[in-house]
Amino acid sequence: MNNMYRVCFHAARQAAGLKASRLLQHRAFRASAMHRQQPFDSSLEKPQFPGASAEFVDQLEFIQPNVISGIPVYRVMDRQGNIINPSQDPELSKETVLNFYQKMTLLNTMDRILYESQRQGRISFYMTNYGEEGTHIGSAAALDPSDLVFGQYREAGVLMYRGFPLDLFMAQCYANADDLGKGRQMPVHYGSKDLNFVTISSPLATQIPQAVGSAYAIKRENANRAVICYFGEGAASEGDAHAGFNFSATLECPLIFFCRNNGYAISTPTNEQYRGDGIAARGPGYGMMSIRVDGNDVFAVYNATKEARRRAVAENQPFLIEAMTYRIGHHSTSDDSSAYRSVDEVNYWDKQDHPISRLRHYMTARNWWSEDDERSWRKQSRKMVMEVFERAERRLKPNPELLFTDVYQEMTPNLNKQRESLWRHVQQYKEHYPVDLYDK
Amino acid sequence: MMAAAARFLIRGANPKLSISGGGTLLKLSPSCSSRTKTQRRHAAHFTYHPDPVPTQYGPTTKMNLFQSVTSALDNTLASDPTAVIFGEDVAFGGVFRCTVGLRDKYGKDRVFNTPLCEQGIVGFGIGVAVAGATAIAEIQFADYIYPAFDQIVNEAAKYRYRSGNLFDCGNLTIRAPWGCVGHGSLYHSQSPEAFFAHCPGIKVVIPRGPVQAKGLLLSCIADQNPCIFFEPKILYRAAVEQVPVESYTIPLSQAEVLQEGSDITMVAWGTQIHVMREVANMAQEKLGVSCEVIDLQTILPWDVETICKSVVKTGRLLISHEAPITGGFAAEISSTVQEECFLNLEAPISRVCGYDTPFPHIFEPFYIPDKWKCFEAIKKMINY
Numbered sequence: 001m002n003n004m005y006r007v008c009f010h011a012a013r014q015a016a017g018l019k020a021s022r023l024l025q026h027r028a029f030r031a032s033a034m035h036r037q038q039p040f041d042s043s044l045e046k047p048q049f050p051g052a053s054a055e056f057v058d059q060l061e062f063i064q065p066n067v068i069s070g071i072p073v074y075r076v077m078d079r080q081g082n083i084i085n086p087s088q089d090p091e092l093s094k095e096t097v098l099n100f101y102q103k104m105t106l107l108n109t110m111d112r113i114l115y116e117s118q119r120q121g122r123i124s125f126y127m128t129n130y131g132e133e134g135t136h137i138g139s140a141a142a143l144d145p146s147d148l149v150f151g152q153y154r155e156a157g158v159l160m161y162r163g164f165p166l167d168l169f170m171a172q173c174y175a176n177a178d179d180l181g182k183g184r185q186m187p188v189h190y191g192s193k194d195l196n197f198v199t200i201s202s203p204l205a206t207q208i209p210q211a212v213g214s215a216y217a218i219k220r221e222n223a224n225r226a227v228i229c230y231f232g233e234g235a236a237s238e239g240d241a242h243a244g245f246n247f248s249a250t251l252e253c254p255l256i257f258f259c260r261n262n263g264y265a266i267s268t269p270t271n272e273q274y275r276g277d278g279i280a281a282r283g284p285g286y287g288m289m290s291i292r293v294d295g296n297d298v299f300a301v302y303n304a305t306k307e308a309r310r311r312a313v314a315e316n317q318p319f320l321i322e323a324m325t326y327r328i329g330h331h332s333t334s335d336d337s338s339a340y341r342s343v344d345e346v347n348y349w350d351k352q353d354h355p356i357s358r359l360r361h362y363m364t365a366r367n368w369w370s371e372d373d374e375r376s377w378r379k380q381s382r383k384m385v386m387e388v389f390e391r392a393e394r395r396l397k398p399n400p401e402l403l404f405t406d407v408y409q410e411m412t413p414n415l416n417k418q419r420e421s422l423w424r425h426v427q428q429y430k431e432h433y434p435v436d437l438y439d440k
Numbered sequence: 441m442m443a444a445a446a447r448f449l450i451r452g453a454n455p456k457l458s459i460s461g462g463g464t465l466l467k468l469s470p471s472c473s474s475r476t477k478t479q480r481r482h483a484a485h486f487t488y489h490p491d492p493v494p495t496q497y498g499p500t501t502k503m504n505l506f507q508s509v510t511s512a513l514d515n516t517l518a519s520d521p522t523a524v525i526f527g528e529d530v531a532f533g534g535v536f537r538c539t540v541g542l543r544d545k546y547g548k549d550r551v552f553n554t555p556l557c558e559q560g561i562v563g564f565g566i567g568v569a570v571a572g573a574t575a576i577a578e579i580q581f582a583d584y585i586y587p588a589f590d591q592i593v594n595e596a597a598k599y600r601y602r603s604g605n606l607f608d609c610g611n612l613t614i615r616a617p618w619g620c621v622g623h624g625s626l627y628h629s630q631s632p633e634a635f636f637a638h639c640p641g642i643k644v645v646i647p648r649g650p651v652q653a654k655g656l657l658l659s660c661i662a663d664q665n666p667c668i669f670f671e672p673k674i675l676y677r678a679a680v681e682q683v684p685v686e687s688y689t690i691p692l693s694q695a696e697v698l699q700e701g702s703d704i705t706m707v708a709w710g711t712q713i714h715v716m717r718e719v720a721n722m723a724q725e726k727l728g729v730s731c732e733v734i735d736l737q738t739i740l741p742w743d744v745e746t747i748c749k750s751v752v753k754t755g756r757l758l759i760s761h762e763a764p765i766t767g768g769f770a771a772e773i774s775s776t777v778q779e780e781c782f783l784n785l786e787a788p789i790s791r792v793c794g795y796d797t798p799f800p801h802i803f804e805p806f807y808i809p810d811k812w813k814c815f816e817a818i819k820k821m822i823n824y
């Protein structure tokens with residue numbers, strides 16, 4: 001029985017593949033025949049229920065929860081950075097690979113400095129990306145810069161890959177006058193209109209159905225763009241995740257759901273987050289193409305995202321990528337993960353299976369990167385980050401007037417009154433407000 | 441996001457484990473350090489004013505607010521074998537440490553993590569209560585209660601009424617950290633009580649400190665109506681009192697007069713009580729004005745009588761909360777008092793509240809209804 005289901009599962013995959021090639025190039029709207037309900041035919045000894053097809057059976061048997069189980073983890077490199085199957089080598093140029101590496105390590109350096117600066121009380125909060133650099137850079141590189149990104153909060157590398165300058169990362173974390181978000185949100189809530197990166201919001205999973213709506217609108221524009229939506233395996237438990245998955249499949253939206261499965265949602269391990277075979281296993285239930293990849297293999301992430309992106313746009317359908325990785329850092333600066341996981345566990349990922357070391361092995365084997373290169377790059381990148389860091393720290397905070405703008409597109413009379421009353425009050429009680437730290 | 445606030449309130453702690461983040465410590469040039477004070481949180485906007493040591497409930501011990509919550513939950517798990525406690529990250533003690541030790545003491549079938557889903561947490565809690573057991577649900581931050589809005593407003597609040605009292609979920613209590621914390625910004629600072637005040641069928645309760653927290657939480661758990669219990673998270677560590685070890689209750693829907701006065705009535709709840717107490721002292725010292733300070737404690741159903749009695753005496757009313765002023769609960773109090781006490785009023789009722797904006801990060805010192813704004817409002821009312 002089990003086997004039978006697995007066979008069905010395969011057959012369905014193949015059918016979907018065929019359909020895919022037939023539909024290639026078409027971006028327009030059409031109710032595809034595959035998805036239309038079957039016409040009613042009472043003469044057939046087949047179930048006629050509008051909500052399902054298949055055969056009748058006369059044996060009572062429950063479907064096993066592990067019908068879909070052991071979804072394999074796609075990888076290109078082994079842990080030593082060797083290409084396993086040459087046909088899967090993305091054959092990226094030396095320049096591209098070095099760029100991957102430099103972005104991954106620059107992100108890591110920025111994380112260390114900002115984490116430490118929070119520890120010293122210089123910024124209020126921080127979240128590191130340690131161990132997940134491969135998922136960020138591999139996926140970002142596979143997209144078109146015009147593709148719209150909806151992130152969760154632990155995807156700073158995507159923004160960095162797109163060219164967000166260190167100065168703006170720092171400005172946001174310091175909430176200084178250069179922050180594009182005008183100092184309103186906590187650190188790591190980046191956003192960039194120019195780089196098609198929708199501003200991060202703290203409430204989890206809310207971006208998932210939103211990404212689907214954007215993908216739908218983009219499909220109607222017929223502009224050869226896609227949407228990518230990042231989220232954690234924890235956020236995938238929210239109702240919004242279900243809504244997003246189901247909408248994207250039924251409304252045939254060109255988007256990539258990119259789940260970073262890093263093993264934890266704060267302290268909650270995956271075995272308390274879900275049963276069944278992870279997030280990828282949900283795809284078939286929604287009628288959605290899915291794959292699981294090794295998130296610590298930047299090439300695997302790159303290949304999967306590239307192909308998903310190509311097909312999402314060509315076929316107007318959503319793809320689900322579950323990237324297996326590990327959150328090496330604490331959840332955030334408010335967390336101490338030693339309360340719920342062992343240092344040995346963390347060390348394994350940090351020392352034995354890190355996306356940065358894997359890529360470095362690959363580069364070293366090709367003589368693309370020497371010890372000297374490493375040393376001078378580490379030094380240079382650290383210097384770059386420290387310089388912008390010091391600049392950001394010296395900068396004033398945004399003008400307090402910005403407390404009242406952008407609530408609505410226009411300033412309302414009510415808000416204007418409140419703004420004026422605050423201003424009068426602060427004039428009168430100047431010595432009690434930190435006005436000198438703010439832009440005038 | 442970022443929950444996690446085991447250490448939300450103590451900055452710069454935890455040097456212990458610095459995974460991958462360790463290595464070289466930051467060394468910054470002197471020019472850079474000169475401005476570090478700009479980054480540090482300003483001193484708290486209030487001075488915590490502890491309650492006197494309660495004598496009527498037996499032996500007491502020193503507890504901060506999160507420990508007094510733990511103590512209430514501990515008492516409940518010990519005395520009520522049906523009671524279960526659940527939510528995101530509660531098993532290891534919760535991001536604010538309110539459930540520390542309870543899983544080990546009472547078992548993982550009674551204190552457990554749920555998947556990350558607030559609508560699930562509240563819906564599940566309603567079901568537990570409908571089946572007759574005691575449900576204590578934790579929402580990690582009040583700001584994240586909205587995915588559960590439908591379960592609370594359309595389900596929990598209406599269960600008894602719609603079934604003709606055949607079914608109810610009175611055994612449900614929802615706890616959530618609440619209010620500003622100094623650097624929480626939009627989604628770790630909200631005070632959403634007014635949304636729920638518009639919802640007949642639930643009770644909404646907010647304590648001002650550890651002694652009240654324990655007694656009021658135990659009342660919520662015992663109360664046969666679904667209750668939302670908002671915990672001022674800035675007080676979790678900052679507020680320390682002598683708290684009775686045994687179980688005790690403090691009645692719901694009863695405001696408490698904390699300080700008697702003759703010239704002006706000041707009403708608040710949660711953290712803002714401590715701002716009010718300080719303002720009352722300032723008004724006495726600088727203006728010779730005598731303030732009556734009242735802690736409303738239960739937002740719904742609220743104690744109209746105590747407030748009105750006070751306003752009849754003082755003729756003036758100041759209400760203050762962190763939530764935006766428009767449609768905030770101060771508006772409800774104001775309009776009721778205006779109806780009940782119109783002829784007693786000597787000045788228009790005054791509200792000092794948050795502005796009608798989201799809760800901003802770097803502008804928090806300007807946003808909050810601090811003591812200077814409240815003090816200024818008193819001056820205006822006295823000189824009206």
Ligand SMILES: Cc1ncc(C[n+]2csc(CCOP(=O)(O)OP(=O)(O)O)c2C)c(N)n1
Pocket residue numbers: 154202203204231232233234235236260262264265266327331441442443444528556558580584587
């Ligand atoms: C609606 C909502 N509920 C709870 C939280 C608090 N919270 C912030 S991050 C987090 C864990 C998220 O885990 P996951 O999605 O796996 O992402 P990761 O942190 O592992 O990258 C929680 C519970 C929130 N931000 N929003």
Ligand SMILES: [Mg+2]
Pocket residue numbers: 232233234260261262263264265266327
């Ligand atoms: Mg996670």
